Amino acid sequence: CRVVSGAGICLKETPLDDNRLPLTLTAGDHELHLHATMRYSRTGEGMHRFTDPTDGETYVYTQLFLDNVQHVFPAFDQPDLKATFDLTVTTPTNWTVLTNSNTHQQTDGHWKAATTPPISTYLVAIAAGPWHSIRTQHRGLPFGIHCRRSLAPHLDADAEEILHITRACFDRYHEKFEEPYPFDSYDQAFVPEFNAGAMENPGLVTFRDEFVYRSAVTDTERQTRAMVIAHEMAHMWFGDLVTLTWWDDIWLNESFAEYMGYQTLTEATHYTDTWTDFAITRKAWGYDADQRPTTHPVAPTQVDDTATALLNFDGISYAKGASALRQLVTWLGEKNFLAGINTHFRRHKFANATLTDFIDSLAAHTDRDVHAWADAWLRTTGVDTLTTTVDTRPSTWTLTLRHHGTRPHRT
Structure with missing residues (x-):
């Protein structure tokens, strides 16, 4: 490709480095004009x-x-x-x-x-x-x-x-x-x-x-x-209007759309049993990925490049993240959750945001410690388990639920 900069720099037939064009620019504003012929895929x-x-x-x-x-x-x-x-x-x-x-x-x-x-x-x-x-x-x-x-x-x-x-x-x-x-x-x-x-x-x-x-x-x-x-x-809205700042937050795009897709389909259409399908098909995908040696947090702290980001494009980023968001909605209350989402859109529309920005928007609408919740659910790996036991006696039936793990969980 031929590249001409309006700031007095002319790069002609410059060789590509890993399909990248290196630029050395002087201080000040620049305008770049490029003509490129590319191959179809x-x-x-x-x-x-x-x-x-x-x-x-x-x-x-x-x-x-x-x-x-x-x-x-x-x-x-x-x-x-x-x-x-x-x-x-x-x-x-x-x-x-x-x-x-x-x-x-x-x-x-x-x-x-x-x-x-x-x-x-x-x-x-x-x-x-x-x-x-x-x-x-x-x-x-x-x-x-x-x-x-x-x-x-x-x-x-x-x-x-x-x-x-x-x-x-x-x-x-x-x-x-x-x-x-x-x-x-x-x-x-x-x-x-x-x-x-x-x-x-x-x-x-x-x-x-x-x-x-x-x-x-x-x-x-x-x-x-x-x-x-x-x-x-x-x-x-979540991904296009407000976009992740870097690929370490790809889960935010996908977990949010996964949660909101199932929830909205349930509310707005005749498909009212979508969460059953999620529990049978999607959560199993997340459980499987989360118990392998290759597991990672829903929100990883370091994603150096797009190749690493693509490795995280899995059942954890989709299904486990959506499950965590569903738990967050239950823990916060849907009214507070949606208020936080709307604050997030208002603060960052047509711009970019991080996990911290998202949590800050939610925290503005609750007294609960959303940052601690995020650390427990999103920065760790592995599963918590909920175990039920039933005690049946004459004329009584008692269900006991035991939580094995450290994450806050509301049932």
Whole structure:
């Protein structure tokens, strides 16, 4: 790539060092202009390119999580270096372009997106191709669901269910959160060959397109899809509006969305037994990870780089963290918990925050020692156990609960 700085520095054909461009800058303000030509990806890291074997149509989409932005465009890519983004996209004339914000075709094949609010580089998103799209509006905002054309009949069959879940969760989050939805549109794209379950890009959530069911499925599978929709929507506030400062707090993103996804789905939809599913499937994942030699605290104190962060992307960061938050809500009371969450959003919106910031926001709404709770639950490893015994005598039945461990636990 060619790099030209407006401060009188010219870097031309500078060799990359571990895919990084070293800069030596003088004091003062600088403006950096870069022109880069990058390769498409087939691994789901960067801009993935897929050609549908059914009809030969081609689709591209980004997955920039952690540090994969470097595979699409040059950037200073720490999560606490937020910026506004202006995207223009050139495509074949029969394609549709989706981004984080409202995007319009100016002339054939030339698209321009509205300027985003401040977001981290790992959350920038583009999905382009001859999408099959179903569009609607809710609360004055454009909503859309999208898939590749060959899956159109299957998305059409489930469109009302997906949109109903989306609207119900959206409304429930607005009852919980004082900060309104912080972006100008809400698209959900079911993309091919996705290497994760879903990704919480602001305004453009991407899902693996296996969630567009091709045949009859169980109610549990539909509930799982609904939970993922609720989970990713929770990230619009916790993760996108307020973003972690560094990857040591990845659990805060995922544990919060995991807890809020299950709780909100239970409250807002006909899936009222979601916590049973959590107890059977998700908690077992957390228990297993927490009793291995590779266990780590929910909130580790040292994460040196993105490779280390990725190792912590496991049942502890999702399931154990969500269980801890559920216990915290029980211990604090939901009213105090939500008051603290709303203080957190207000203090740090469109910026970054740490675990300490989060705990400080909660502590402002309770007399309980939330910092000590966090040290006990989030900075330690291993499990506590609750053991029940039953004493049955004529005309009496007594349940005794014994707690083995040191963490505060409210039942």
